[in-house]
Amino acid sequence: MDIIEGRSVVKGTLYLLLTVIGIPGNVTIIASFIHVAYYDHKFLAADTIVSNLATVNLLVVLVRCIPETTAAFGLKQLFDDNGCKIVIFIYRTTRSLSIWLTCLLSGFQCISLTPVTSTWSTVKRQVPKYLSPVLVFLWLLNMSLSTPAILFSISSANNRTGNKQAVNLEYCFVRFPSQTIKLANGALQTSRDFIPIVLMIFASAYILLVLYRHRQQVKKTRDSSKNQRSTMETQASKAVVTLVTLYVLFFGIDNILWIYTLTVTRTMQTSLISDLRVFFSSLYATVSPTVIIISNRKIHNKLKCRKIKQEAIYSETIS
Template sequence: MESELLTRGLLYLSLAVAGIPGNTAVIYAFLSALHHERRLLPADAIVLHLALANLLVVAVRCVLEVLATFRIANVFNDAGCKGVIFVYRTSRSLSIWLTFVLSAYQCLSITPPGSRWAAARETFGRLLWAIFLAVWIINISVSSPSIVFSEGAKNDSKLLQNSINVQFCFVNFPSTYVKDANGAAQTVRDVVPMALMTAASLVILVFLYRHSRQVKGLRGGSGGGRGGAAGASAERRAAVTVVTLVTVYVVLYGVDNGLWVYTIMVRQTMSSALISDLRIFFSSLYAATSPAIIIMSNKKVKRNLRWGREERAAPASETGTSSTV
């Protein structure tokens, strides 16, 4: 195997090894919370949905790329390319939009009780199902051209002027106009939530800065109740988590979208497959690394993962005890 293919396969394998267990753990933790508490807070439901989208990104794209690169199995015929590219693009963009939805909700969550923004937060929580539905419709609609234009790479030497080479597949557009229109739609779909989540994160950072100054000013006073302080601390931890996720997103997807704009603006060259690989890698890197941020910073996830380990350990200890009696 060529060293370039070996490196490619190992990189995708590392994303799969990190992303699949991480996102599965986050999903398990929130499903466990739903089982124990009989409900999920809106922020928890958004993070659960985000983990599902990230799991699809890593499982559908990275795992299949590994299998094809190492010639274990190759599903990239015409039907396989249509399905894989559609699911990947939809789940990737869902990850982007859900990160924005999470940042918007957290921005509303830090507002003081009784304000009109607090009322907007309550409305946001009630209509969360409609927001999820709208996000799905938007992203499926923009990703649907991949079902029509994607096909397997039957002849690697044949690359049409209006085609995009994605290693094992081609996306063949019928004209330059269709290619540019599809590229513009995908760019707008990604840039809009990026700009909005960046603005929401800036609002959160300004709030955290002002709040820290207020705390310093009141530190010499009598202080408030411990319950209020604990609640504020939880909100700050959640806010910092969201800002961290948004920062990672902006860095990784900024590179991804920059490469995408380059792909649709220049004529095809021999390096187009490499550029496509870099795009997939950077967008999948967010899906693989974001669970680590969530697990490290979310106490509910940590608690439910710990409960899961204790529940698995309990039957084993009971079996050991009964065997010794």
């Protein structure tokens, strides 16, 4: 009993930490880009992708980390059946969108780094025009693939049958009618993540190749204007590669544990593995904002300007 209580305290503390870090980080990114769009009127395609990524990561923290925190500290019956359906639907949609948007960002960065030729120049000009339809398509696709959450999610207060096919989230249950449907749903989620992971790996490999060639070229040129522009592209590319690496690491572990969970019937072992799986899947939504804030020059400049203004106001108040 003490072991279970101790695990709950550790779990609650970890999710509380993710919440405290994840919400301010993602809100900072969103607020910075709103300021850029409203005052600077220079909202680029990459800014649109990153702002969408921060939005879905914020939703992941809100609908997963907060309920996990409260459930770990004893408040488990947070939602009724409809509330569980909504929360789990939003989580699964935003979780999958997080990887697809990271994949889209890596693909966009690949296009940005391509050699300037007539063909690629045309592609670079056309990409911003098709970005909005692509984003709408990704939202609709991932929402449609998350519909099993609406069908099978119930409140923890209503799970009295002891269904072995149920996935225990403590504050909610996902109760599958049969083991076959449970496995089919797991296969669907895993394949949905596998495709963008493969695409991101290829994109990252190309970006790293371009960065290596760029480093060799920098040694041979002294053109400061070209070097400054290439340095900005290099920083953006390194940020994208870092995000992809984080995703492959965290969600790779998540999917391995998810596949293992589908094949295990022992309650305690399944619960522990499920806790680890959800933690790693939520970790990206908390860590990635830090990478974006540090590497994105627009956000960094907005925060720097805000700090200078606050110091000026503070100085005027004292004087």
